[in-house]
Amino acid sequence: MPDPSAVDATAAVFADLREEGLELDTLVGQLPDPDWARPTPAPGWSIAHQIAHLHWTDRAALLSLTDADGFGRMVEEALKAPDSFVDEGAAEGAGLPPAELLARWRSGRAALDEALGAASPDTRFPWYGPPMKAASMASARLMETWAHGQDVADALGVRRTPTDRLRHVARIGVRARDYAFAVRALPAPAGEFRVELTAPDGTDVWTYGPPDAPQRITGPALDFCLLVTQRAHRTDLALTATGADADRWLGIAQAFAGPAGPGREPGASR
Numbered sequence: 001m002p003d004p005s006a007v008d009a010t011a012a013v014f015a016d017l018r019e020e021g022l023e024l025d026t027l028v029g030q031l032p033d034p035d036w037a038r039p040t041p042a043p044g045w046s047i048a049h050q051i052a053h054l055h056w057t058d059r060a061a062l063l064s065l066t067d068a069d070g071f072g073r074m075v076e077e078a079l080k081a082p083d084s085f086v087d088e089g090a091a092e093g094a095g096l097p098p099a100e101l102l103a104r105w106r107s108g109r110a111a112l113d114e115a116l117g118a119a120s121p122d123t124r125f126p127w128y129g130p131p132m133k134a135a136s137m138a139s140a141r142l143m144e145t146w147a148h149g150q151d152v153a154d155a156l157g158v159r160r161t162p163t164d165r166l167r168h169v170a171r172i173g174v175r176a177r178d179y180a181f182a183v184r185a186l187p188a189p190a191g192e193f194r195v196e197l198t199a200p201d202g203t204d205v206w207t208y209g210p211p212d213a214p215q216r217i218t219g220p221a222l223d224f225c226l227l228v229t230q231r232a233h234r235t236d237l238a239l240t241a242t243g244a245d246a247d248r249w250l251g252i253a254q255a256f257a258g259p260a261g262p263g264r265e266p267g268a269s270r
Contacts (some may be wrong), residue, residue: 010135014116016165017142021109024149027156028102029174036098041231041268045090047155048101048218051149052093053086055105057144058112061137064125065115078128086258112141129257139168143255147229154231162200162222170197170221173228173255174208180252183260189215189245197221212214215243217250228255230263 028036029053036048063071074160083192093101116134124131132140146169153160174195178188194216195208206221217224219239226232227239227250234250241247252260 010121013135013138017138018113020142020145020165027152033098038155042151047152049090050151051105053090054148055093055108056089057217058108062112062115065119068126115242124162145174150231160223166221166225169225180254184188184252193246197224215246217241217246228253230261233266234263235266
């Protein structure tokens with residue numbers, strides 16, 4: 001019999017993903033067509049590219065959950081152009097009329113939500129990195145939706161109100177520490193770091209790692225999430241590192257799979 005608390009936690013992740021999508025939908029749902037062409041902080045990407053990319057990756061997640069062979073073929077196509085398939089997928093969707101792109105993104109979100117709810121909670125589904133359970137896949141989709149939503153918000157000059165949904169982004173960022181080193185061919189630090197992040201409510205503190213770890217990161221959860229999604233440069237954020245390895249991590253952290261991103265220039269965000 002499934003653990004009721006685990007079932008409740010999984011359902012909460014799915015609900016948070018729905019809410020994150022709806023928040024971004026409120027930013028773009030009523031945009032005039034010309035505004036979809038506004039440039040975002042990602043070089044060469046407009047608002048339309050950002051939404052098209054989210055639709056593309058939602059479709060990939062849906063295939064993973066419902067059609068492993070179809071997902072495998074999608075991966076094979078991506079491997080033919082590993083340096084350009086992400087941009088090509090975004091460009092293809094960005095070329096659609098905004099109303100059609102918006103409708104496809106909404107339909108894809110709904111289909112993914114249904115598939116996540118129907119998925120066996122203990123099954124690991126294929127992905128571009130290690131296979132993931134449905135709850136982890138939902139967390140990853142939330143992280144990406146939030147990050148690309150930040151690009152859209154920056155393009156529109158909107159300051160979003162951070163929510164406790166950032167907990168998912170922060171957790172992925174912490175867990176991806178060693179990956180950030182590995183993707184740069186750097187040795188992973190020995191031992192865990194202590195990470196203490198002030199939640200959006202200003203009072204709660206989210207903690208990760210041993211409390212007595214000699215190396216640590218402290219600061220606002222929002223700033224940490226902006227850092228690990230590479231939506232802001234560390235010099236623009238109120239994060240403090242104790243220890244040489246922790247300090248180095250702040251310069252290379254990334255919560256997403258794939259090659260090391262270039263990040264943002266100082267002063268380019270928020």
